[in-house]
Amino acid sequence: MSTLPHSLLRSLQAVFPGDALILGQEETLTFGKDASRKFAQPLAVVRPENTEQCSELLRLAQEWRVPIYARGRATNVVGGCVPTTPGIVVSTARMAKILDIDGDDFVAVCQPGVVTGELQEAAKAKGLLYAPDPASAQFSSIAGNIAMNAGGLRAVKYGCTRDWVLGVEAVMPGGTVLRLGSRCHKDVAGLDLARLFVGSEGTLGLITEATLKLLPLPESQATLLAVFPNDDQALAAMRDVFRAGILPTAMEFMSGDVLWALGRLGSVPWPEGSKAALLISIDGSREALKHDLERVRRAVEPNAPSLLEQASTPEEEDALWSHRRQVNQAVFVYGPDKSSDDIAVPRGRVGETVKRISEIARNLNVKIITYGHLGDGNIHVNYVFDASDQDESRRIKDAKAQVLELTLSLGGTITGEHGVGLSKMGWIARKVGPDALAAMHAVKAALDPLGIMNPGKGY
Amino acid sequence: MSTDTTASQAPREPKCVFCGRCLEVCPLFAATGKEELSPRAKFALNTALDDPDHDIAAKAALRLTGKCLSCGKCEKACPNKLCAPRLVTEMRAANPNIRSVLWGLWVGQAKVLWPMMATLSRFAPHFRYGRLESMLSGLKALDAGKAAEPWVKAVSFEACGRGRKAVVFPGCVASHVRPQWNETAGKMLRGMGFDLLPNPGFTCCACTLGHAGLKEPQRQMQLKNVQAWRDAGRPEIVVFCATCRCGLKGYADAELGWELGERERWVHALTPLSSLAGKAVYEVRDNAPDKVHYHAPCHGAGAGQDQKFLSGLLGKRLSTRGKKNLCCGFGGSLKLSAPELSDQVAKRCLEFYAPEQGELMLSGCAGCVIQLRAGAPAGIGVGHWLEIIS
Ligand SMILES: Cc1cc2nc3c(=O)[nH]c(=O)nc-3n(C[C@H](O)[C@H](O)[C@H](O)COP(=O)(O)OP(=O)(O)OC[C@H]3O[C@@H](n4cnc5c(N)ncnc54)[C@H](O)[C@@H]3O)c2cc1C
Ligand code: SF4
Ligand code: SF4
Numbered sequence: 001m002s003t004l005p006h007s008l009l010r011s012l013q014a015v016f017p018g019d020a021l022i023l024g025q026e027e028t029l030t031f032g033k034d035a036s037r038k039f040a041q042p043l044a045v046v047r048p049e050n051t052e053q054c055s056e057l058l059r060l061a062q063e064w065r066v067p068i069y070a071r072g073r074a075t076n077v078v079g080g081c082v083p084t085t086p087g088i089v090v091s092t093a094r095m096a097k098i099l100d101i102d103g104d105d106f107v108a109v110c111q112p113g114v115v116t117g118e119l120q121e122a123a124k125a126k127g128l129l130y131a132p133d134p135a136s137a138q139f140s141s142i143a144g145n146i147a148m149n150a151g152g153l154r155a156v157k158y159g160c161t162r163d164w165v166l167g168v169e170a171v172m173p174g175g176t177v178l179r180l181g182s183r184c185h186k187d188v189a190g191l192d193l194a195r196l197f198v199g200s201e202g203t204l205g206l207i208t209e210a211t212l213k214l215l216p217l218p219e220s221q222a223t224l225l226a227v228f229p230n231d232d233q234a235l236a237a238m239r240d241v242f243r244a245g246i247l248p249t250a251m252e253f254m255s256g257d258v259l260w261a262l263g264r265l266g267s268v269p270w271p272e273g274s275k276a277a278l279l280i281s282i283d284g285s286r287e288a289l290k291h292d293l294e295r296v297r298r299a300v301e302p303n304a305p306s307l308l309e310q311a312s313t314p315e316e317e318d319a320l321w322s323h324r325r326q327v328n329q330a331v332f333v334y335g336p337d338k339s340s341d342d343i344a345v346p347r348g349r350v351g352e353t354v355k356r357i358s359e360i361a362r363n364l365n366v367k368i369i370t371y372g373h374l375g376d377g378n379i380h381v382n383y384v385f386d387a388s389d390q391d392e393s394r395r396i397k398d399a400k401a402q403v404l405e406l407t408l409s410l411g412g413t414i415t416g417e418h419g420v421g422l423s424k425m426g427w428i429a430r431k432v433g434p435d436a437l438a439a440m441h442a443v444k445a446a447l448d449p450l451g452i453m454n455p456g457k458g459y
Numbered sequence: 460m461s462t463d464t465t466a467s468q469a470p471r472e473p474k475c476v477f478c479g480r481c482l483e484v485c486p487l488f489a490a491t492g493k494e495e496l497s498p499r500a501k502f503a504l505n506t507a508l509d510d511p512d513h514d515i516a517a518k519a520a521l522r523l524t525g526k527c528l529s530c531g532k533c534e535k536a537c538p539n540k541l542c543a544p545r546l547v548t549e550m551r552a553a554n555p556n557i558r559s560v561l562w563g564l565w566v567g568q569a570k571v572l573w574p575m576m577a578t579l580s581r582f583a584p585h586f587r588y589g590r591l592e593s594m595l596s597g598l599k600a601l602d603a604g605k606a607a608e609p610w611v612k613a614v615s616f617e618a619c620g621r622g623r624k625a626v627v628f629p630g631c632v633a634s635h636v637r638p639q640w641n642e643t644a645g646k647m648l649r650g651m652g653f654d655l656l657p658n659p660g661f662t663c664c665a666c667t668l669g670h671a672g673l674k675e676p677q678r679q680m681q682l683k684n685v686q687a688w689r690d691a692g693r694p695e696i697v698v699f700c701a702t703c704r705c706g707l708k709g710y711a712d713a714e715l716g717w718e719l720g721e722r723e724r725w726v727h728a729l730t731p732l733s734s735l736a737g738k739a740v741y742e743v744r745d746n747a748p749d750k751v752h753y754h755a756p757c758h759g760a761g762a763g764q765d766q767k768f769l770s771g772l773l774g775k776r777l778s779t780r781g782k783k784n785l786c787c788g789f790g791g792s793l794k795l796s797a798p799e800l801s802d803q804v805a806k807r808c809l810e811f812y813a814p815e816q817g818e819l820m821l822s823g824c825a826g827c828v829i830q831l832r833a834g835a836p837a838g839i840g841v842g843h844w845l846e847i848i849s
Contacts, residue, residue, distance in 0.1 A: 026519040029507055030500035035477045047492060075479040093492035115483065139483045329538060
């Protein structure tokens, strides 16, 4: 294993005294891994507490051409923070303060390591909403969400992280500190570099502060669970809800396979043999909600659901959503191993996509399960198999390739929210085309000329 | 580099999928910002030990994974129900090391060591006892002179104990340092009409020995306690320390030569004192503090009997504010192996409650009381809830 040059080490020790710098192989091991479960051993880990330390770090890293890997909670599933070229991992665990929540400006200012769920809670306590809601909100960081442009359940109505970033403070290779954007909800002065950092996957600079947009907290919300005897009825119901002029906060789809698997895990309210389910959430003022719920019901009912259950209290809602939360575990009834993709297609093509994925599964004789954020066209595709069966593993590989081909042919994308990282690097050129890819490389070269920021990831 | 992209493991053979849920609840990570101490880091290290691609040093890995409060919060948060303390115990049992031996000595010889350490701490404040020093500060804090003044008086009892035989399980602290807890518990039970039997020879609950990986001494103590209970005619066992209660409940999962139906009877016999204490009428005196903070211990707070009792007794005076990753820092063997980390966890805990001058902190666990009383600033009382009752 290579090590850092002595004089760089001495400089780092001066900037990161005590346990703010760690070098031992055992101590740094965990920092080489993320939720993709890929691994590479870091050379060192630093734990800055302020922007100045980050600036000094990036000055040294540029001077010594040492790769830098930003790390929030390492919950990304694409190898985004694995230090594949030996380098220094920057843990944001000690930059985790909420600096401001302002109910007049409708703005929150955070250090990068703040856990998104904590920000949501703190905003809620002041009657405000931080809208992005990835399923990992309780255990992923704000800067990680920004760097991956995390989406989530509420994206149908509230969009992804991108739509809530007003400003970013970022430290660039060489140590320059950029303050981009502002607390203004409208700010069109110059190129929108703040949002360039959204989805940048740690490849441009280190985010050291984020200014985020807040909303007044909706007064109430409610959820409907509608279960159908076949897919077509569910997809028609989804279309009819949108046509009724209602924008739900969430519109989740679970296929027949998912419903069956959930039934094996515990008791479920739907009849055996159900083929599709929709979870539809709406929010708003108490009066408006009553009215909108009625309209959603009227849109769904003609599609003949076999079950229509409504939850209006937080406890009831939790009970309905708990089924959705268990999907990840439940699908293992079909096999001991799982691989997944998070494709997205234009909303109008969701039905066709789901059907054609089923055809691929049938043709290759593999188990592919689809569910997810149908309301925004983001479909989770799970391939469940037995990795010890080589023939099946090969067929799964073919199936994955065919699903991604299909997605692109329908005008979709290889990732709706999880990002490219290392995992989807083989597909990015196909997705964006050679000219766009060259433009991305040019942007990277302009901001990170020596390529020290998270090399080998994203694009 | 290893492993396929987004593959994850079947729950049939639960493995850490590195999802990060456990970081959010781990008090050690919260207080230190050190991910290498997090639950998932412990699992990663353990996996690396078995992997020929990694040349991880077993001793260093053990030292690192051993830094754990055994609070059990990670297991509850983990989708695969992975339990870091269990991993630590297994690793320790396989590699006995000096820390475990020290800890075993401390609890195993409680009769000798607890009072001795309390005495040392009182009479020789400059005495250097290496890593035991921070433990001593805890014991010093428990010294009689610092007890919380009682300000609640039990005026009448419901005769719910009539015809019931009971023993009190005192635990280490009440046995050796705070006999008053035991006395108050006894008076309450007699007041309720229980036929209170003398201590049949209970020793420590031994769950701490288990955390330290000292399985055999733990088993010996467990056997001794079960035998004492049998000898006393299998009476109800009234417990006032939440952690002891949790440890004693765990006996049912161990092979202790149980007779048919005896396991169930043991679990049924374990009664939290707080579940009985609510059956008395109390008078709150004028010297009551304006605000009382309740610290829920990590262990044994399960059904929330202590909090329920105190809420009923103290009403608005009681603040039950909590947080998912809060812990006093006493647990596991951290106090011996890394006292500075244990102190950091305690500091964060006290900062969360932020008690003001004249306010009181109460808990139902002896370990929490020791730890918080040692760390609390002057003028802030910390005690077991039994201390406020006269
Ligand atoms: C159970 C589970 C559920 C999930 N659900 C969702 C979901 O619903 N929607 C969704 O979009 N994602 C989801 N994810 C993926 C993941 O949670 C998100 O990608 C999240 O945004 C990652 O945040 P993090 O703090 O873990 O970042 P990390 O994984 O630590 O880092 C992610 C990327 O951001 C970079 N980065 C981190 N901090 C900084 C910084 N300060 N400056 C610059 N770059 C930085 C890293 O280098 C890396 O490339 C889920 C993951 C899990 C395990
Ligand atoms: S038992 Fe507690 S301290 Fe130990 S790893 Fe789990 S959460 Fe952290
Ligand atoms: S919660 Fe469980 S599976 Fe997830 S990282 Fe922690 S130990 Fe691993």
